[in-house]
Amino acid sequence: MELSLERTPVPDLLVLRMPVHRDDRGWFKENWQRAKMTAIGLPDFGPVQNNVSFNAHRGATRGFHVEPWDKLVSVTTGRVFAAWVDLRSGSSFGTSFTIEIDPSVTVFVPRGVGNSYQALEDGTAYSYLVNDHWRPGIGYPAVDLGDPDLAVPWPIPLAEAEISEKDRTNPRLADIEPLPGPRTLVLGAGGQLGRALCAELPDAVPVARSGTEHTLDLADPAAVGAWPWQDYDVVLNAAAYTAVDAAETADGRVASWAANATGPAQLARLAREHRFTLVHYSTDYVFDGTHEEHDESEPMSPLGVYGQSKTAGDLAVATAPAHYVLRTSWVIGEGRNFVRTMQDLASRGISPAVVDDQHGRLTFTDELARATRHLVTTNAPYGTYNVTNGGPVTSWADIAREVFRLSGRDPDDVGRTTTAAYSEGKDLAPRPTHSALRLDKLRATGFEPEAAFTALARYCGVSDA
Template sequence: MTVGELGIRGTAIPGLLVIDLQVHGDARGWFKENWQREKMTTLGLPDFGPVQNNVSFNPQVGVTRGIHAEPWDKLVSVATGRAFGAWVDLRAGASFGTVVTVELAPDTAVFVPRGVANSYQTLEPATAYSYLVNDHWSPQARASYTYVNLADPQLAIGWPIPLADAEISDADRHHPLLADVVAMPPRRTLVLGANGQLGRALTTALPEAEAWGRDRFDVTDPGAYDTVRWADYDTVINAAAYTEVDAAETPQGRRDAWAANVTAVGRLASVATEHRLTLVHVSSDYVFDGTAPWHDEDEPVSPLGVYGQTKAAGEALVTTVPRHYLVRTSWVIGDGPNFVATMAGLAARGVTPTVVDDQYGRLTFTDELAAGIVHLLAGRPAYGTYHLTGAGPVQSWADIAADVYELCGRPRADVTPVSTATYAAGKQTAPRPQHSALSLDKIAATGFTPRPVAESLRAYLAELTRAD
């Protein structure tokens, strides 16, 4: 005999789901699939990645436990007996304080998202209450629990057995009322490489995020990863990278580039996968050889130099993370030393530079790049690779330098165009892609329209002038 069909129902608490289980029985007893990843995720249960299975045995009727909100997701059910379950949303937000109750029998399970408080009362002797959780219990984790009182009149939970007659621990009897509960905050966003040009822009664009520079977290230090409680985070944005393109061609530079752009990225990818984090990783036009005039997200990588090779290798590691946004960009300009700031300084001093005129691409200003990343995280379009640069015409470096000079009140003719071969003669330089223009169609389809480079350039130079 088989009872019921597998199904999943929503509740008044966002993310709290009731699962109707199939129970197969005969004269010997019954059998059920308590957790079946493929079937349940197809029906809408989050693929929450359980790592620990706990069972609480209760010999008598009326044992009442809770109400505890824990910093992980869990799937609860009964292995034997019956229980009355009550859940209270203790997450910050509009649903804070919402109550849902469900009777749990072998044919019922409940998925409880992080921050929703869980409790139950046994209705039969020898009830075994089972729960799968997606983080390991630890004393440190327990310190972040949030509690509310079982008898809070504001919750008005209809306990089948009056609490005066129930078996309750002293701790559970003395938890605070809802009015005194501090809501459990959501998992946070972490920005790594926060002291760099992009990191500073991300810190401005995401004021609620934690922002760590190399002094707080060195991505190349293997021991640093064990010091972080990753379960407290939802998203990690990796803005840390080795970007010295020419120095990467030297023996020490090659080692440093691989350490930061590949080995460290591999560790982040592993952490993100294990803890179900969204990993945002920023890559470069240097993963292409530049023979094509435009590059879209599906073009195979073909790096020329060591820097590009390390970025391409890092990309391959990032794509193993189930939840990832790989953001390729080009010619980044932000708060710190960069091409535009250098040209503006030369213009102010009356210098007439020679600038390469046979490499083509588009500038990307860090505030625009940060805005695009925020857009991806807010809208959560399909995970994968997105190109993000400034919009507008493709230019050479010499074109951009002439624009800077003109905006600084100097003649465009002060900039002398020169070929890459001529400019690099006698210098130790890395090979560079001739064409670095990235297609913006995919990110535009998500609703983000990058700002034209010319507009961003005027605003950037105006800010430089004010800073001076």
């Protein structure tokens, strides 16, 4: 027999058929072989603890128990009749599956699915690898082994089986509240990108340092340690220090590195430990701007402190097994920003001079949020993706002229200037001359970015531009 994988009616509950090598001395099998098993479709679930339940007598029956981890179950000696019931919310709630397990059969049980078994021989050992450590004081949901709605065909009638008193008093399926599925966490939910992510993903849990129902300070080790990271399968990190010029100051340098480098490094460690997908938002400032367009493979070469701290964060996040780094530029969302400033100037009859030698594309936060949902829900390959709106590369002056036009002003009322002239007498951080990001990799996943000026018109309240 070769190693093979079979799916079951319970989503993500998988049966592995295992080769068992026998001779006169007994048998041998590879009970856990990460490379071979993941190659045929088993999740790389990261086991951290191995438990064995020994059953002295035939008829010993345990479960249904729903434990807060994924597990890979097998028997090391004897045989069992095993049964599972899905207690996760959704259309599969209450779906059950049974199978006889001997040393040649192994079953992967996802979190939220109740596990039970009945020993068919004396001296049966039931083994399971789990991907979280057992902790005292945690109650596990359970279901009545004899629930007529499940009608499990136990080979040994339960009246003749050896069952603990606790398992004899478990509730029926009809009395159980479905368990919530894994959730999405939005860090930095109070910022312009965080608000857009929460609008795009209304079921996500919004978290900020203050001012929201759920607060978390990533700089507080005790708070981070107490946070239930195991409850989330996706963490979106929209928290960042974005004051580019202030980052060049003594205090700003510390704050920038704390938020943009240390925080993401901590999240990457947590992603490895708790196996969630980490989505992190990067910037064109990781480049020096010498290339007219930047693809995802270009070596990073930041000019200033802000770009350097973001570069460090990108490198840290890349150590998480399941990660997306979404690199973006010229972000526009709700709140004060370049477009709103130009609208205000247009309304007050002011004719500004705007930089014409920095080139890029706008990224509206709702488009960035839409791309986030697309990549995560379509299971796009992990890694770094450029994400901006589409359309031609423009300068800041081009954008200002379009805002003036949309506002009913003559675009020629916007003058053009150079970065050097605009910066004269100001203490400004260096900025990349070219910020445009190539979007080929993103498009290859099936996502088509909306043209920046189309989104700009809608943002400015013009339906037909």
